[in-house]
Structure formats: C-alpha cells, structure tokens
Amino acid sequence: xxxxxxxxxxxxxxxxxxxxxxxxxxxxxxxxxxxxxxxxxxxxxxxxxxxxxxxxxxxxxxxxxxxxxxxxxxxxxxxxxxxxxxxxxxxxxxxxxxxxxxxxxxxxxxxxxxxxxxxxxxxxxxxxxxxxxxxxxxxxxxxxxxxxxxxxxxxxxxxxxxxxxxxxxxxxxxxxxxxxxxxxxxxxxxxxxxxxxxxxxxxxxxxxxxxxxxxxxxxxxxxxxxxxxxxxxxxxxxxxxxxxxxxxxxxxxxxxxxxxxxxxxxxxxxxxxxxxxxxxxxxxxxxxxxxxxxxxxxxxxxxxxxxxxxxxxxxxxxxxxxxxxxxxxxxxxxx
Numbered sequence: 276x277x278x279x280x281x282x283x284x285x286x287x288x289x290x291x292x293x294x295x296x297x298x299x300x301x302x303x304x305x306x307x308x309x310x311x312x313x314x315x316x317x318x319x320x321x322x323x324x325x326x327x328x329x330x331x332x333x334x335x336x337x338x339x340x341x342x343x344x345x346x347x348x349x350x351x352x353x354x355x356x357x358x359x360x361x362x363x364x365x366x367x368x369x370x371x372x373x374x375x376x377x378x379x380x381x382x383x384x385x386x387x388x389x390x391x392x393x394x395x396x397x398x399x400x401x402x403x404x405x406x407x408x409x410x411x412x413x414x415x416x417x418x419x420x421x422x423x424x425x426x427x428x429x430x431x432x433x434x435x436x437x438x439x440x441x442x443x444x445x446x447x448x449x450x451x452x453x454x455x456x457x458x459x460x461x462x463x464x465x466x467x468x469x470x471x472x473x474x475x476x477x478x479x480x481x482x483x484x485x486x487x488x489x490x491x492x493x494x495x496x497x498x499x500x501x502x503x504x505x506x507x508x509x510x511x512x513x514x515x516x517x518x519x520x521x522x523x524x525x526x527x528x529x530x531x532x533x534x535x536x537x538x539x540x541x542x543x544x545x546x547x548x549x550x551x552x553x554x555x556x557x558x559x560x561x562x563x564x565x566x567x568x569x570x571x572x573x574x575x576x577x578x579x580x581x582x583x584x585x586x587x588x589x590x591x592x593x594x595x596x597x598x599x600x601x602x603x604x605x606x607x608x609x610x
Contacts, residue, residue, distance in 0.1 A: 282610055284601055285313035285363060285572035287518070288320045291593055293578070296585035299324040300352065305590035307358035309598045314353065314360045315572050316398065317367070318391075321345060339390040346397035363570055364437065364516060365395050366404035372423035373413030373446070380412075388430060395434060402435040402515060404468050407447035409537070415446035421459035428462035437515035439468035442477030443537035450474050450505060457513060467509065469562060470518040470574070471555040472544055480522055480553050482539040483532070487524035487552060502557050506564035516570035517562055519601060520544040521551025523577075542578035546600035559608045571605070573597045 286309070291302040299320045306314055318336065325345035326334045334341050353360040368391060374381035395403060405424070414420065428436045440453040447453055450469060457465055479498045481489045488494060523543040529535035545551050575597065583589065 280568045282568050282605065283312045283361075283570050284310075284598070285315055285361075285516075285570050286311045286594060286597065287315035287317065287366070287572055287574040289317040290573065290575045290581070290597075291590050292583075292585065293576075293581045294584050295323065297581075297590060298327065298585075299349070301585065301590055303349075303352055303358050303360060305594045307360055308591055309594035311594070311598065312361060313363040313570060313572070315364050315366050315404070315574065316349070316362050316400065318365065321349065321365075321394065324349060337386075337390065339393060342390070343393050343397045346394045350397065350399050362398045362400045364402040364404050364572075365391065365398065365400050367406045367439075368403055369406045370408050370410050370413070371405055371427065372420045373408050373410075373415070374423075375414075380410075388427060392431060392434070401433075402437055403431060404437045404439060406439050407441045407444035407453065409441060409444050411445045413445060417447075417452070417456055418459060420447065421456045424456060424465055425460040425462050428460065428465040432464050434464065435515055436462075436465045437468035438465065439470055439518075440473050440477070441537075441540075442473045443534050443540065448477055448533070450509075451501075454509060454513075466513040466515040468516055468518065469514055469558075470520075471547075471553070471558050472518070472520045472522055472540060472574075475553045475555055475558055476522050476536060476539065482522075482525050482529040482543070483535050484528055498554070499557065502561040505558070506561040509565055511566035511568075514562065514565060514567045514569065516572055517567065518572050518574040519547065519555070519559075519604065520573065520575045521547045521549070521555055522553050523550055524552055541576050544574075544576045546573060546575050546597045547604050548600050549596065556604070556608055559604060559610075563608060563610055568610075571601065573601055 286306045288302050325342050326332050328345050353362055371384045438453050440449055442448050484490050547555055
C-alpha cells in the first residue's frame with residue numbers, strides 16, 4: 276500500500292515580525308519549534324543580522340564580505356545539530372531583467388547577482404528567488420526578459436533560479452507570463468516560484484474595488500479556466516517552490532491602480548482560514564494536479580499584527596498558527 280509523499284513545509288523569515296525586535300535568531304527558533312523543515316531567508320533579515328552579529332551598524336546591502344561572514348553564522352544556527360532548518364532559498368532578488376547593455380541599472384543588477392551568489396554559497400543555499408521587475412523603465416519584451424534570466428541561470432548554475440510573478444510588476448504579472456519567460460529561456464535550472472496571493476490576487480482579487488474582486492463578467496469562469504490551464508501545462512519539475520497566503524479585503528478600497536496590489540501584498544496577507552477571502556484552495560489543487568510535491572512555504576504579511584514589538588511567545592504563536600493553517604489547507608486539498 277503506497278503512502279502519500281511528505282510535502283516539505285517552510286516559512287519565510289520576513290513573515291515573522293517587521294519590528295526590529297524580531298531578530299533573525301528568534302525567527303529561526305520559532306520556525307524550527309513549529310515543525311517546519313525549511314526557511315526562506317530574506318536578504319533584509321541577513322543585513323540586520325550582520326549588523327548585530329558583527330557589531331557594525333554601517334553594514335549595507337552591498338557590504339558583501341561582511342554579509343558572507345554573517346551568512347556562515349546563519350548556516351551554523353540552522354544546522355542539523357542546532358535548529359535543523361534547510362535554508363532552501365534566498366529571497367527576494369528584484370529589478371534584475373530588462374535593462375540595456377551598458378546601462379547603470381544593468382551593471383548594478385549584475386553586481387548584486389555576484390554578491391548574492393557568494394552569500395548563497397556561504398549559507399549552503401541552492402536556490403535564488405527572482406521577482407518580476409516592477410520598474411516601468413525596464414523592457415517589457417518577454418524575449419529580452421528571457422534572455423536576461425537565461426544569462427542569470429547560467430551564472431548561477433548549478434544553483435536554481437525561481438522566477439515569480441508579482442501582480443504589481445511593470446510587465447510580468449501572471450503565472451502565464453512567467454511560464455512564457457521560463458519556456459523561452461529554456462534553462463534546466465530556471466523554473467517557477469508560484470504564489471497563491473500573486474496569482475489569485477492578480478487574476479481574481481482587486482483591492483481597489485468595494486467587492487475586493489475584479490468587477491468583470493465571467494470572472495469566476497476565467498479563474499477556473501486559468502487554474503485548469505496551470506494544472507495541465509506546467510510540468511511539475513519546473514515548479515521550484517510554492518508560496519502560500521490569503522488576502523484580507525481592505526476596509527476601504529485602495530488607490531493607485533495595479534500598483535495598489537503592491538501595498539495590499541505587503542500589509543494584508545494572512546495565512547489561509549484566518550480572515551481572508553481569496554479562493555486559494557483552487558490554485559493549491561491545480562498545483563497539486565501537476566504532481567508537484569516540493570516546498571510549500573508560508574509567506575504572509577500583516578502590517579498591523581507583525582509591526583508589534585517582540586514579546587515572549589509571539590513569534591511562536593504566529594508560526595504555530597500558520598502551521599495549523601498549512602496542514603488544514605493540505606488536508607482540504609487532498610494532499
């Protein structure tokens with residue numbers, strides 16, 4: 276009698292407190308105690324840790340030698356004999372693609388890529404998450420974007436590059452967009468980071484309307500069809516990991532067009548079954564239908580709740596509640 280494969284569960288470090296009193300050490304301990312197998316390490320958390328660990332408040336996002344030293348320490352903290360967490364991805368690498376050769380922005384993007392690769396090696400981390408560019412000055416030509424990501428994938432080899440659609444991106448906002456880019460790039464180590472919020476919040480939800488939904492006839496039908504296409508077109512091996520969250524409907528509609536989704540993303544994203552309203556189960560079922568059984572990672576952002584100062588047990592509660600949410604979600608979706 277065959278048993279179902281065990282899906283590895285992870286938690287994103289920026290989702291466990293935004294106040295500076297929520298240190299990376301505390302976050303790691305809480306994630307481990309809640310039973311997760313892995314951690315998404317946010318670059319900002321690495322920088323904050325480096326400043327404290329090396330007693331140097333002048334460390335910046337480009338202080339790569341110091342960040343490498345700090346990354347080596349984080350690797351030890353997460354090691355099997357300590358908190359036993361896999362640092363399975365470093366996130367979120369942004370504003371990389373679509374800049375012309377010789378431009379200052381392209382030079383900066385590649386300088387960051389070199390620094391982040393060194394940090395990944397120090398962490399023992401084998402995957403980089405890349406978000407779709409939200410800079411309107413970047414090229415929207417998918418062939419240009421694919422060429423840039425192919426170059427990045429070659430540079431990062433044998434490490435993996437997981438490309439994610441951000442629903443407030445300048446050009447690439449949907450899973451279909453990212454999948455088109457990944458197919459054009461055609462690199463074995465370049466795949467997708469799928470995200471319930473970024474997809475369902477982009478295709479079905481809308482924080483600028485009173486209903487919280489895109490107000491269009493046939494919306495539910497179109498969303499179901501999109502999920503059917505996802506399940507039937509993306510090979511499981513091209514999904515590198517899957518981020519989970521829901522969304523709260525703002526009390527008042529947000530302003531700012533598609534960019535409002537960025538504000539929504541950073542402040543109104545609870546775990547499923549904790550006050551949200553997006554039909555995330557449909558997407559989870561679609562991803563499971565591909566055969567994917569890799570990393571499911573909780574990435575949530577609640578500005579008011581996560582902005583609280585540290586107090587005993589708070590991070591453990593957040594991580595534990597999210598674990599209960601994740602387990603219920605997997606059960607409801609038949610995983």
